[in-house]
Amino acid sequence: MLLTLTTTHHPATDLGHLLVKHPDRVQSFDLPAGAAHVFYPEADEARCTAALLVEVDPLKLGGGRGRRQATAPEGFTLGQYVNDRAYAASSLLSSALAKVFRSALRGESRDRPELAATAIPLTVRVPVLRCRGGADLAVRVFAPLGWTVTATPIPLDEAYPEWGDSRYVDLTLTGSLRLADALNHLYVLLPVLDDAKHYWVAPDEVDKLLRAGSGWLAGHPERGLIIRRYLAHRRALAGAALARLTALHPADEPPADDSVDPAADGAGATATHRAPLAVLRREAVLGALRDSGASRVLDLGCGGGALLSALVADRRFTEVVGVDVADRSLAVAARRLRLDRLPERQRERIRLRQSALTYRDDRLRGYDAAVLMEVVEHLDPPRLPALQDAVFGHARPGTVVVTTPNVEYNVRYEGLGAGRFRHADHRFEWTRAEFAAWVERVAAAHGYTATITGVGDADPEVGTPTQLAVFTRDDRNEETDR
Known part of the structure; x- marks a missing residue:
């Protein structure tokens, strides 16, 4: 073979x-x-x-x-x-x-x-x-x-x-x-x-599966089939594996930014929160959108659709658009949302679009709000100006909500070595001061005002694990960046 x-x-x-x-x-x-x-x-x-x-x-x-x-x-x-x-x-x-x-x-x-x-x-x-x-x-x-x-x-x-x-x-x-x-x-x-x-297939195969599946198995749409087959259809082992996986990731989504990436330190250690950081982050984003009064919302870099599901469940959001560069992610989001089973009236509220966030796309103009939830850190720094132009300069939603990890908090993750990021695909992670400086520059350049808050348990020395900024367009300065 x-x-x-x-x-x-x-x-x-x-x-x-x-x-x-x-x-x-x-x-x-x-x-x-x-x-x-x-x-x-x-x-x-x-x-x-x-x-x-x-x-x-x-x-x-x-x-x-x-x-x-x-x-x-x-x-x-x-x-x-x-x-x-x-x-x-x-x-x-x-x-x-x-x-x-x-x-x-x-x-x-x-x-x-x-x-x-x-x-x-x-x-x-x-x-x-x-x-x-x-x-x-x-x-x-x-x-x-x-x-x-x-x-x-x-x-x-x-x-x-x-x-x-x-x-x-x-x-x-x-x-x-x-x-x-x-x-x-x-x-x-x-x-x-x-x-x-x-x-x-012995009981230690459960450990092998969870170790090899760390970072992706929890949120896989076929995880039940994968667990059963990998463990040779042994019910007791499959049940134990599913229980352990659910306990580790109760939000039922990949542990991308809530935990230390096991590949980064070899230990797989995670920080403990009163609630999963993914849930707290999603709730904070939803709260910011509700406070803005938005009804037509873009989820930019929507991935497998975790936030989309929460947006669709709230009837105040009359149009929800998920945008991602990967058609595979959009396919996962479609399955997660069960688009093929939704009634027509509910299905009309949802759109999935393939688009690169570093290029201008006229289809994304005219929306009340846009979300970049754990997205910016996945871009190479030289590509950030292109994203800023495409989102804040061209699409110009009334409100933009951005979340990103606070690198200072990483010292609270046991086993995460110096200079390591929370996830292998992160190109950078900002300190609080670096994030604040970026927010200030983007807001000034494109005619927005901005506020910054934190998400997760606040540490008196290093702050919260996630940083959140809400940009609000100042219509009086509509021509600022043109």
Whole structure:
């Protein structure tokens, strides 16, 4: 079975540093069921591809005195010896990933630590993947994680197309992600799609799942299916995993900015609040919108739709528009809002639009209010002026609500090292003074007045975990920025 990882990040050969595998050498590793080999079919500064080839020994897989086997999908006597395990990606490939790329899965790189924490362009190819549920299921589990998914069913026999498709797909994933995130997605979801683990699923698999799924599993629209399949449909384990996940993330959304990103410090420590910070932040934003008297609202960078759900539930907001650059996020938001099931009158209140917030878009003009909730810190600083022009200069809503982390508060997160951000995708995090200076500059440049408050438990030394600014357009200065 084969998996390839390709990047065009410059220099692309830095992929070898992230994987801790030299591009000029073939490296081999013993596995309980065979052997794994890592090599590079191409490696130059423009493009680099790492290949993981797993050779399965059927005797090792089927034998092993005293080993307890999970229920196999082959339903005949010699099924444990005569099967597709040597050719189709499965939990065997997932186990190989865990052993061969251990440091990369943890997001660690001694030689390129900054790159390990940076999203880079990636293409993943699994040419033969056993997929119980078909190509559509592959899209459903990978697309919400930021991947563009191409899952092509493999015909039973190309010479006889009338026989139809096999249970295998040729899977290609493209996207811009941290390498650690990409590997953890694969580690969990390859056996989920295969739906037949090659080993006995013990209680410690719950810990493995929650560790690998940290930061994305809690808010995944298919999390129930993922948990059940990963844990081989063992009800007790699946129930325990779901209970622990719910206890960790009661707001039922990804723990992006409420907690320390486990990949940042390896500990997964979180701060404790009387209520989840995500809930407090959402309530503060809703309160600011209600105080402004807005009825037509833009949620800019809406992601999977957590705020959209709260906006739609409040009838005072007569038009709610979710905007995101990723069509995958909009698809997740649509499912979360159950747009296909809403009555027509309620459905007419909601719009989802794909748009980049750093470009002017006439469709976003004329609204009462706009929200940038935990958005600005995901932009590279040189792109901030473009966002400011597009939102405050061109769209010009009457009110703009902005929230962003307070980096000073990070010292209150146990295990978060100096210089580390709360989430790997953050390009910066502001101090209170830096945020206040930015707010003042934007308000003065575009004819707004602004007030700043905090969200979350206030610490006398470092303030609140989240900063919130409310910009109100001064119509007397309508021509200020024109």
